[in-house]
Amino acid sequence: MINRVILVGRLTKNPELRYTPNGVAVASFTIAVNRPFSNQQGEREADFIPVIVWRRQAENAANFxxxxSLAGVDGRIQTRNYENNEGRRVYVTEVIADSVQFLEPKSARHTDENSYGAVAPAGGNPGYPPQTNRQGSGANAGSNRSQDTPSFEDPFANDSKPIDISDDDLPF
Incomplete structure (x- = not known):
């Protein structure tokens, strides 16, 4: 049997961090995942998927x-049920995360929803935001670079020399 889920999307609100009576951290959040097609009106739709993460990963998710935030979630689907106050059986399906990956630097987030999404445009670079207004973070915080200069520079972009790599260094 296989029960594996991999999701990439944006959090709909800040993670909620709680602790069990035994002191184990548990965080919950909802991730919005774009569907790969448009509806009949030509609009993109998204699925809103509840995620539960435990222990250190829960604390990291709540802190960062x-x-x-754009995040990747790797885990499994779990369905549970309970009886509500009205005596009705309620079923809940959620993803129990084994791993949560932070897919963008904290300084890269924009308040404008149309800046970039979880799905890159054709020919775009998925997972990476536009390369403008990135000064003030990381090792380049003190430099006097122009705001239009990409912080993810290609080290081989202007070099026409061949790359010397030994066959022993190749992973295949």
Whole structure:
């Protein structure tokens, strides 16, 4: 049997961190995942999927992810049920995350929803935001670079020399 889920999307609100009576951290959040097609009106739709993460990963998610953060979730689907106050059986399906990946630097987030999404445009680079207004973070915080200069520079972009790599260094 296989029960495996991999999702990439944006958080709809800040993660909620709680602790069990035994002191185990548990965080919950909802991730919005774009559907790969448009509806009849030509609009893109998204699925809103609840995610539960435990222990250190829960604390990391609560500390470093916020509403709008792009995240990758690797886990399994779990269905549970309970009886509500009205005596009705309620079924809940959620993803129990084994791993949560932060897919963008904290400084890369924009308040404008149309800046970039989880799905890159044709020919775009998925997972990477536009390369403008990136100064003030990381090792380049003190430099006097122009705001239009990409922070993810290709080290081989202007070099026409062949790359010398030994066959022993190749992973295949």
């Amino acid at each position: 992810l916020t509403k709008g």
